[in-house]
Amino acid sequence: MSNKIANAGNIGKKVRSDCYVTLELKDSGGIVINQKSKVQVLYGDSNNELCKDVLSFFGIENAILTLEDRGALPLVIAARIEAAIKTLIDTDKEYLLDFIDENNYTSEKEQFRFSRLYLPGNSPSMMLNAGIHEPNGIILDLEDSVAYNKKTEAQHLVRNALRGINFYGAERMVRINQFPKGLEDLKYLIPHNVHMLLVPKCEGADQIKQLEKKIVELKSQHKVTHSIFLMPIIESALGVEKAFEIATASENVVALAIGLEDYTADLGTRRTNEATESFYARSRMVNACKAAGIQAIDSVFSDVGDMEALKANVKVSKGLGFEGMGCIHPRQIKVIHESFAPEAAAIDKAMKIVNAFIIATEKGLGVVSLGTKMIDPPVVKRAEKTINLAISLGLISENWREDFLNEQAG
Amino acid sequence: MGNKYSGLVTNAVGRLVPTEVNGEKQVPFQGVGKFKPNASKHGPKINSCADFPEDGNKQVKSLKEALVKAGLKDGMTISTHHHFRNGDLVANQIFDVAKELGVKNLRWVPSASFPCHEHLIQYLEDGTIHHIEGSMNGPLGRFASHGNMKGMGVLRSHGGRYQAIQDGEVKIDITVIGAACADEFGNANGLHGPSASGLLGFALADSQYADKVIVVTDNMIPFPCVPWQIQGNYVDYTVQIEQVGVPEKIVSGTTQITKSPDRLLLAEMTAQFCLEAGIIRDGFSFQSGAGGTSLAVGDYFAKIMREKNIKARFARGGSNKYLVSMLEEGLVDYILDGQTFDLDGVKSMAENPNHTWTSPFTSYNYHGKGNFAGLVDVVILGATEVDVNFNANVVTHSDGLLLHGIGGWQNCLFSKTVILPVPLFRDRFPVILDEVTTICGPGELIDVIVTERGIAINPKRKDLIEKLKDTNLPIKSIQELKDEAEKICGKPAKPEFDDELIAVIKWVDGTIIDAVKKVKS
Numbered sequence: 001m002s003n004k005i006a007n008a009g010n011i012g013k014k015v016r017s018d019c020y021v022t023l024e025l026k027d028s029g030g031i032v033i034n035q036k037s038k039v040q041v042l043y044g045d046s047n048n049e050l051c052k053d054v055l056s057f058f059g060i061e062n063a064i065l066t067l068e069d070r071g072a073l074p075l076v077i078a079a080r081i082e083a084a085i086k087t088l089i090d091t092d093k094e095y096l097l098d099f100i101d102e103n104n105y106t107s108e109k110e111q112f113r114f115s116r117l118y119l120p121g122n123s124p125s126m127m128l129n130a131g132i133h134e135p136n137g138i139i140l141d142l143e144d145s146v147a148y149n150k151k152t153e154a155q156h157l158v159r160n161a162l163r164g165i166n167f168y169g170a171e172r173m174v175r176i177n178q179f180p181k182g183l184e185d186l187k188y189l190i191p192h193n194v195h196m197l198l199v200p201k202c203e204g205a206d207q208i209k210q211l212e213k214k215i216v217e218l219k220s221q222h223k224v225t226h227s228i229f230l231m232p233i234i235e236s237a238l239g240v241e242k243a244f245e246i247a248t249a250s251e252n253v254v255a256l257a258i259g260l261e262d263y264t265a266d267l268g269t270r271r272t273n274e275a276t277e278s279f280y281a282r283s284r285m286v287n288a289c290k291a292a293g294i295q296a297i298d299s300v301f302s303d304v305g306d307m308e309a310l311k312a313n314v315k316v317s318k319g320l321g322f323e324g325m326g327c328i329h330p331r332q333i334k335v336i337h338e339s340f341a342p343e344a345a346a347i348d349k350a351m352k353i354v355n356a357f358i359i360a361t362e363k364g365l366g367v368v369s370l371g372t373k374m375i376d377p378p379v380v381k382r383a384e385k386t387i388n389l390a391i392s393l394g395l396i397s398e399n400w401r402e403d404f405l406n407e408q409a410g
Numbered sequence: 411m412g413n414k415y416s417g418l419v420t421n422a423v424g425r426l427v428p429t430e431v432n433g434e435k436q437v438p439f440q441g442v443g444k445f446k447p448n449a450s451k452h453g454p455k456i457n458s459c460a461d462f463p464e465d466g467n468k469q470v471k472s473l474k475e476a477l478v479k480a481g482l483k484d485g486m487t488i489s490t491h492h493h494f495r496n497g498d499l500v501a502n503q504i505f506d507v508a509k510e511l512g513v514k515n516l517r518w519v520p521s522a523s524f525p526c527h528e529h530l531i532q533y534l535e536d537g538t539i540h541h542i543e544g545s546m547n548g549p550l551g552r553f554a555s556h557g558n559m560k561g562m563g564v565l566r567s568h569g570g571r572y573q574a575i576q577d578g579e580v581k582i583d584i585t586v587i588g589a590a591c592a593d594e595f596g597n598a599n600g601l602h603g604p605s606a607s608g609l610l611g612f613a614l615a616d617s618q619y620a621d622k623v624i625v626v627t628d629n630m631i632p633f634p635c636v637p638w639q640i641q642g643n644y645v646d647y648t649v650q651i652e653q654v655g656v657p658e659k660i661v662s663g664t665t666q667i668t669k670s671p672d673r674l675l676l677a678e679m680t681a682q683f684c685l686e687a688g689i690i691r692d693g694f695s696f697q698s699g700a701g702g703t704s705l706a707v708g709d710y711f712a713k714i715m716r717e718k719n720i721k722a723r724f725a726r727g728g729s730n731k732y733l734v735s736m737l738e739e740g741l742v743d744y745i746l747d748g749q750t751f752d753l754d755g756v757k758s759m760a761e762n763p764n765h766t767w768t769s770p771f772t773s774y775n776y777h778g779k780g781n782f783a784g785l786v787d788v789v790i791l792g793a794t795e796v797d798v799n800f801n802a803n804v805v806t807h808s809d810g811l812l813l814h815g816i817g818g819w820q821n822c823l824f825s826k827t828v829i830l831p832v833p834l835f836r837d838r839f840p841v842i843l844d845e846v847t848t849i850c851g852p853g854e855l856i857d858v859i860v861t862e863r864g865i866a867i868n869p870k871r872k873d874l875i876e877k878l879k880d881t882n883l884p885i886k887s888i889q890e891l892k893d894e895a896e897k898i899c900g901k902p903a904k905p906e907f908d909d910e911l912i913a914v915i916k917w918v919d920g921t922i923i924d925a926v927k928k929v930k931s
Contacts, residue, residue, distance in 0.1 A: 016837050017837055017838065038837060038838075039809075039837065039838045039839060040809070041808070041809040041810070041903070041905045041906075042808060042809070042838070042839065042902035042903055042905065043838060043899075043900060043902065043903065044903075045903055046900060046903070070837065071836075071837025071838035071839070072838070073838060073898070073899065073900070074900060128898070129671075129672050129862060132672075132675065132862050132863060133671060133675060166898075305669075329671060330671035330672075330675075331671050331674060394882075
């Protein structure tokens with residue numbers, strides 16, 4: 001057997017919550033584990049047990065496994081070892097740790113998607129605390145932020161993260177690779193309660209249809225019943241022209257996002273803060289989204305130090321009709337939420353709708369109406385979300401209805 | 411100096427501590443406020459002007475000459491100070507001289523040591539230095555942790571160090587005070603010169619109680635050196651050397667607030683907690699250190715104060731440019747400074763009368779008629795570990811290594827509200843545990859633990875619990891936080907230590923609150 005050594009993971013003084021494994025398959029000598037861990041005293045023994053368990057799961061009886069650990073969680077260590085094994089052995093088996101209860105929730109088409117936080121799919125340290133910053137969505141990125149030779153290990157890490165890292169209620173998103181590589185990503189995602197897939201460099205409905213076909217296949221194979229939503233990313237001149245076609249390619253397409261770095265490159269121009277070069281593309285995409293009844297999501301704002309510029313950027317974005325924006329730093333989340341926050345008039349309308357709904361429910365009416373106008377259930381749902389958002393942003397109190405009724409009575 | 415230690419007993423926080431250390435009798439910790447000494451202050455020998463030069467010029471040619479004249483000999487106690495922090499060039503030279511003179515078995519009492527003192531490990535090995543009584547940072551702590559020091563380490567808080575010297579628990583034979591500025595008579599301050607660090611407060615006790623006092627500077631000016639933070643009337647010899655410190659390692663030119671999103675979140679939650687608890691109100695006072703999270707807390711305080719038009723009466727420093735800008739903006743009336751962390755702080759202390767220097771005597775000494783640590787409304791501190799009884803550790807890591815000093819941390823626990831913002835885990839080290847490795851502060855004095863995943867209020871603080879009952883902040887029990895950390899990191903194994911002790915931790919009253927064990931090699 002040639003090429004019996006494989007590596008996975010990250011190494012270096014600055015690396016945290018990660019590890020680097022070197023696996024050498026042998027013909028004899030049993031299992032030898034060499035561990036050097038920053039947390040040796042507390043977790044050295046349990047790490048050893050885990051290493052042995054993963055190797056035994058894959059039927060490996062003779063090997064030298066070197067684990068250089070910088071405080072990686074078990075789900076990270078297991079992903080690294082599995083990735084190393086799979087570069088040496090052809091197997092369909094998967095070493096899965098427990099799926100934590102906290103991650104058993106679903107998302108909905110109408111969900112607010114003001115902020116979505118991009119995280120590199122091969123950097124576990126950023127994943128652990130992402131949820132506590134309360135973005136609407138967390139994107140584990142398998143595409144641009146992962147080096148080509150790290151794609152396999154990132155797939156395993158992202159799979160394990162979907163199962164074992166608490167997302168604290170954020171919508172669980174993954175940006176897959178461009179086709180055809182992106183299709184190979186799916187088996188690591190679909191069975192593990194991914195809510196939404198971001199589809200990079202989307203340029204036509206056929207891509208979405210191809211993707212959907214594969215998703216349907218995997219869903220039935222793994223008995224997944226919840227919807228898996230799609231957010232195609234428009235990143236080229238052709239993509240912009242095909243925006244409506246893409247937006248209506250599947251009922252699971254709930255939003256389009258625009259990626260301005262690649263788009264401006266495609267135009268042969270440079271991205272500026274004034275963004276005049278992308279005005280047409282952004283407006284065109286917003287229009288396509290609204291025509292299709294889905295959300296339009298703006299690109300990321302890359303100057304993470306300048307919150308004032310971000311704030312100004314969001315105002316423009318909101319003015320163009322966008323309903324959300326990407327983040328590359330957790331501190332951008334709050335600014336984005338506050339700037340996309342519903343205005344007083346929108347909150348007022350939402351309170352009226354929810355109030356009407358409560359009254360209708362109390363009276364046992366099947367139909368909610370406001371004045372002479374009938375209110376559809378999705379509208380009520382959205383109004384409730386506006387209210388909840390306004391509460392969470394501290395714009396109205398949790399007991400808003402008391403004040404609302406008093407005001408109406410007075 | 412006798413056995414390293416003997417006579418183990420269990421103290422009031424359940425820790426096994428020795429009753430004799432380096433041949434000296436010790437009192438085990440008895441509880442907060444329980445131990446009251448019944449003795450007089452230490453009295454250094456009276457001197458006569460007849461023995462000193464009439465012209466007031468006490469300058470000698472070299473540090474070596476000063477040490478020889480001061481009678482440096484085997485078994486003496488030598489003290490130094492950490493005003494130059496990791497840029498200190500004085501302490502190493504003292505022991506180079508001692509080595510040259512063949513002097514052995516010295517006891518070194520620094521107010522803190524830094525990685526720059528790694529140079530002294532050779533002298534700990536060859537017996538020039540017998541042991542260290544003072545905070546051991548980094549390499550020296552690691553050396554001690556492996557049981558390599560001949561005597562026991564004794565760690566004290568800044569206030570505890572003043573207390574020990576004042577009480578005569580530590581009798582200093584020779585103190586060497588490195589100063590940014592001095593005159594030949596011995597008056598000195600930390601305000602002017604290339605090695606400016608702001609103040610010399612940590613040397614106050616030594617100047618008052620040591621047998622021989624040497625002032626060393628690289629900036630000797632004609633009399634008078636004012637303000638005389640150290641009074642020349644206490645000083646025996648003055649020395650001018652080429653350089654006392656490395657400026658860029660003494661104070662930072664650029665103190666920066668952390669960019670870490672997780673730490674910023676901790677800081678924001680801490681500030682929000684203080685607001686909702688009613689702590690941030692007109693005329694309040696606060697202390698927040700120079701660590702990444704602490705700086706950010708100060709910055710969030712400033713934002714809230716600006717928005718709500720609130721002014722603080724005083725801020726306790728560690729000063730830095732952020733605190734200075736609050737003073738200049740009028741958000742705080744006074745900075746009471748214990749040490750200065752950047753050049754903006756040094757400049758402000760030199761120029762602004764409302765930015766005043768303090769010493770461990772005024773701020774922290776427990777054996778006195780009060781100190782102002784207790785007057786501070788809220789103090790924001792760090793910790794390496796906290797346990798489910800709110801006890802906290804600042805000196806050792808979970809693997810048992812002694813890597814940090816106590817600083818003023820213990821003394822600050824007497825503030826009206828003590829808040830520790832800490833991450834729930836560092837890498838994979840859980841911060842909240844069943845039991846801390848080393849108790850440095852008893853849980854009864856620690857009020858609030860802020861983590862990114864929840865805030866625990868000490869059940870003793872019913873007032874805070876009541877004030878926060880309708881908050882949107884994630885209030886949890888400390889047990890819930892501990893369980894959450896374990897759920898994420900996994901249940902940690904109990905670290906195994908050697909039975910041998912390598913250092914003791916003193917409480918502010920001089921009793922022993924805990925002992926540090928040798929790590930297993």
